[in-house]
Amino acid sequence: MKKLEEKIFKFLMIGSTALILSLLLYILYIILKKGLPSLSWEMISQIPSGGFYLGKEGGILNAIMGSLYLIFFSVLISLCISVPVVMYLNFTLRRKSKLAAIARLTFDVLFGIPSIVYGAFGFTLMIYFGLQASLLGGIIAISLLIIPVMIRSIDEVAILIPNELVEATKSLGATNYETIKVITRQLLPGISTAVLLSIGRGIGDAATVLFTAGYTDSIPSSLMQPTASLPLAIFFQLSSPIEEVQNRAYSAALVLTIIILILSFSARYFSRRLSKNKI
Amino acid sequence: MLKGRLRKDRIARHYMLTVTILAMFVLLLIGGGLLVKSLPIIQEKGLWTLLSTSNWRPFKGDFGFASYIVSTLYVTGIAIIIALPLSLLTSIYIIEYASPKILRAFSSVVDLLSGIPPVIYGVWGTLTIVPFISETLAPHFVEFSTGYSALAGGVVLAIMIIPLIISILMEVFGAVPKEMREASMSLGATKWQTVKKVVVRKSIPGIVAAVVLAISRAFGETIAVLMVCGNFTDLPKSIFDACYPIPALIANNYGEMMSVPKYESALMFAAFLLFFIIVVFNIISRIVLIQIDKRYQL
Numbered sequence: 197m198k199k200l201e202e203k204i205f206k207f208l209m210i211g212s213t214a215l216i217l218s219l220l221l222y223i224l225y226i227i228l229k230k231g232l233p234s235l236s237w238e239m240i241s242q243i244p245s246g247g248f249y250l251g252k253e254g255g256i257l258n259a260i261m262g263s264l265y266l267i268f269f270s271v272l273i274s275l276c277i278s279v280p281v282v283m284y285l286n287f288t289l290r291r292k293s294k295l296a297a298i299a300r301l302t303f304d305v306l307f308g309i310p311s312i313v314y315g316a317f318g319f320t321l322m323i324y325f326g327l328q329a330s331l332l333g334g335i336i337a338i339s340l341l342i343i344p345v346m347i348r349s350i351d352e353v354a355i356l357i358p359n360e361l362v363e364a365t366k367s368l369g370a371t372n373y374e375t376i377k378v379i380t381r382q383l384l385p386g387i388s389t390a391v392l393l394s395i396g397r398g399i400g401d402a403a404t405v406l407f408t409a410g411y412t413d414s415i416p417s418s419l420m421q422p423t424a425s426l427p428l429a430i431f432f433q434l435s436s437p438i439e440e441v442q443n444r445a446y447s448a449a450l451v452l453t454i455i456i457l458i459l460s461f462s463a464r465y466f467s468r469r470l471s472k473n474k475i
Numbered sequence: 476m477l478k479g480r481l482r483k484d485r486i487a488r489h490y491m492l493t494v495t496i497l498a499m500f501v502l503l504l505i506g507g508g509l510l511v512k513s514l515p516i517i518q519e520k521g522l523w524t525l526l527s528t529s530n531w532r533p534f535k536g537d538f539g540f541a542s543y544i545v546s547t548l549y550v551t552g553i554a555i556i557i558a559l560p561l562s563l564l565t566s567i568y569i570i571e572y573a574s575p576k577i578l579r580a581f582s583s584v585v586d587l588l589s590g591i592p593p594v595i596y597g598v599w600g601t602l603t604i605v606p607f608i609s610e611t612l613a614p615h616f617v618e619f620s621t622g623y624s625a626l627a628g629g630v631v632l633a634i635m636i637i638p639l640i641i642s643i644l645m646e647v648f649g650a651v652p653k654e655m656r657e658a659s660m661s662l663g664a665t666k667w668q669t670v671k672k673v674v675v676r677k678s679i680p681g682i683v684a685a686v687v688l689a690i691s692r693a694f695g696e697t698i699a700v701l702m703v704c705g706n707f708t709d710l711p712k713s714i715f716d717a718c719y720p721i722p723a724l725i726a727n728n729y730g731e732m733m734s735v736p737k738y739e740s741a742l743m744f745a746a747f748l749l750f751f752i753i754v755v756f757n758i759i760s761r762i763v764l765i766q767i768d769k770r771y772q773l
Contacts (some may be wrong), residue, residue, distance in 0.1 A: 202667035209568035212561045213581070216641075219634060220588050223599050230602060277494050284491035301761055302499045308688065308757040309505070309750065310695020312722045316746035317505045319729065320512055343498060371484035393590075400592020403697040403722070407729050427594040431698060434598065449598045453591070460590045464583065 224453070231450025234443040240451060244413045256448050259429035261415045265331060266425060267399045270338040271391055277339075278346035279387065283376045286354040287362055300351070307344040312403040314341045319407035332419040334409025341404050342394035349393050353386025354379075385467050392463035396456050402427035426452045506750060513744030516737055525744065531708050533728075538741040540748070542710045546625065546718035549711055550700060551693040553629025558637045559686060566644035571670050582645075589638035597702030600631040605703055613715045620715040623705030628718065631699050636689040643688065643764070647681030648674055650767055681767050684760035691756040695749055697722035721745050 242255035281303075285296045318337030327333055357379060365375040380387075398404075402425075410422030411432065426448060433445035516538060517525065528539030569581050609622030651674050659669040675682075705717025706727060725742050 199665075202665060205564075205667060206568075206572065209564045209572065212564040213568050213573075216561065216565055216588070216637060217581075217584055220584055222603075223591065223595070223634075226599050226602055227595060230598075277498055280487075280491040281495045281498055284495050288488060288491060299495060299499055301758065301765070302502055304761045305754055305757045306502055308691055308753055310692075310697065310722065310753065312695060312697040312725055313505065313509075313746050313750050313753075316725060316729075316743060317508055320508050320743065340501065343501075347498070371480050373484040373487040374480070376487070396590050396592075400594065402592075402594045403726060406698075406726055427592060427698070430594050430598060431702070434601070434702070446598065449595055453595055456590055456592060456595075457587075460587055464586075 227446070227449055227453050230443075230446040231453075232447070234440075235447040235450055239444065239447055243415060256424075256426070256429050256444070256451070258413055258415050259424040259426045259448065260451070262331075262409070262412075262423035263399050263426040265416065265423060266334045266338055266405065266409065267395050269331075269335045270342060270398055271395060273335065273339045274343045274346050274394060275387075275391070277343055278350055278390070279380070281347055282350045282354050283379070285351065286357070287376055287379060288372055291359075303344045303347045303351075307348055309344075310403070311341055311401045315404040315407045318404065322408060328420070329408060329410030329422045330420050331409065331416045331423045333407075334405045334423060334425070335419075337404040337408040338398045338401070341401060342398045345394045345397050346390045349390035350383065350386050353383060353389075357382060389463045389467045392459045392466065396459045396463075399459075400427055400452060400456060402431055426455075502754070506747075506754070509743055509747035509750055513740055513747045516740040516744050519737070525741075529710060533735055533738045533741065536737060538737070538744075540721070540745065542708060543719055543721045543724050543745070545710055546704075547694060547720040547722075549625045549714070549718055550628040550632055550704065550720055551690055553626060553714060554632035554636055554693045555686060555690060557630060557633035558640055558689065561633075562637050562640035562644060562685075563682070566641050566648060567670060567675070569641075570645055570648040571666070571674065582642075585638045585641050585645075588634075589642070593635065593696060593699040594702075596631050596635055597699040600627060600699065600703040604630050608715065617713060617715045621705065621717070623703060623717055624715045625704065625711050625718040626714040628700045628704040628720070629714070631703050632693050632696055635696060635699060636692050639692055640685050640689045643685040644678075644682065647678045647685065647764075647767060650681070651677050680763050684763040684767075687756050687760040691753040691760075695722055695753055697726050701726055721749055 238253070239255040240260060241257055242253070243258045244254035244256075281299075285299055289296045314337055318333060318340065321336065322329070322333045361379065361382065362375060365378050366372075370378070405425045405428060409425055409428075411424050411428055412422045413424070416423040430445050430448045430452065433441050433448065436442060436445075520538060525538060525540055526544065527541055528537075529541035529545075530537040530539040531542070569578055573581070604627045605622035605624075607622070608624060608627055609620050612626075613620035613622065613624075655673055655677065656669055659673045660666070664672070700720055701723040704720060704723060706719045706723055707717035708719050709716075711718040725745050728738070728742060
């Protein structure tokens, strides 16, 4: 009887594990199957021409470039904020500091806030400052979204840095700032993983840019112009009744999925490769 | 020389402190900003009327959120009911039974699943779940369903929160000390009895925290749900009916809200509502998880 219960549950457990694995494969398979037929060089190398949304020529280069601009600047801003924050929490404050504990809780909570709220907040900020939907607005909203991702991800690695390393540098007479410079080198694998992770999170998110970045058929040439982005390109084209346009949504989805997969695999590669030299 | 180094150190210290405080301040800023924006509508209608009525006619000045709240609860409920058993079984198997090799391989699966953007889940949902519901599942229960339904939203959400729940549960189960398992086994308990009576029982606070975090994630998920839910403003009668969760409401109407001042305030109130619930849920579950971490660290 006891054995039977264990057997049944073991069967269920293996079943659900297999189900989750096959779900992942099924999702990738469907995206590949639907996206591949209409994926072409034209799709990813041209901006929409007249009648694009009626099924005529053109591509989604506007969305691809838009997404790259958005994510590049957002990651840059987020790095300038996340790295000092993590360094401060881990290597300037004492290990059991109250401020550090509260800060970590705050960033955990910020991490849990949905992108639509960041989008709505970014939108109110923009109204307050009199900004139109623009590249700048999108960058602000995405930065807000990925700063907590980055902080948490770097912090996870920073906590593992042995205290001896900090003490060794300090005992040689280094100031706190100089110690941090030494540690930053140790943290590089963690930082690069965090960057890749936040790119993945930021580039795929539609709800933040929906309010803030707008949508346009051209590639933005200044921070004040609206910009297209990949997730919104998928979202808008999918809601079209015309089949060619819908098919393009599927191939845009494939492009985004490929980007995410590349990011995910290189994050794994980086963290394994670079951590070889770690103490 | 030393003076220069010390000055650099001081500047760095100040910069780091300022940035840290500013980054933390964002939480208050978001809450405060959304609250200020939603005050006009709260003052005009009263909090209770907003939450309990379901008349939604923005151009006539009626803003009742009840059907959106019910919709949100519907999809979230369905998502948790599907996701929790699957995640529990899977994470118990991975932590207690599977070999380290499978453990490592499966964490990649979890990472990949959690890395897939919402909009991709939405595309996948419209291609698979929606037609499955309208053609295969719904005809057994109701006369007609487009497939764009609360159920479709729940299923897609379930798949999206599974990696979140699993990754927390794997940590929670992993935190149960090995000695406890060994003590139970040495008293003659089988592996399964040990899992059931020691590991799972010890982990109940962690499981609750994981569920609460998953609920708050599900509350706020926008694009994927928006794409498969049907977005129809009415109280859903069955899980095969279209529904309209709060995030979808915000996302769909931001364009027209600018023309009606009260409308903007109402949508910002919706955003504040999400923000408030999610912050409270997050704080509770994070504190529980931190406590678990602390208890076993010594």
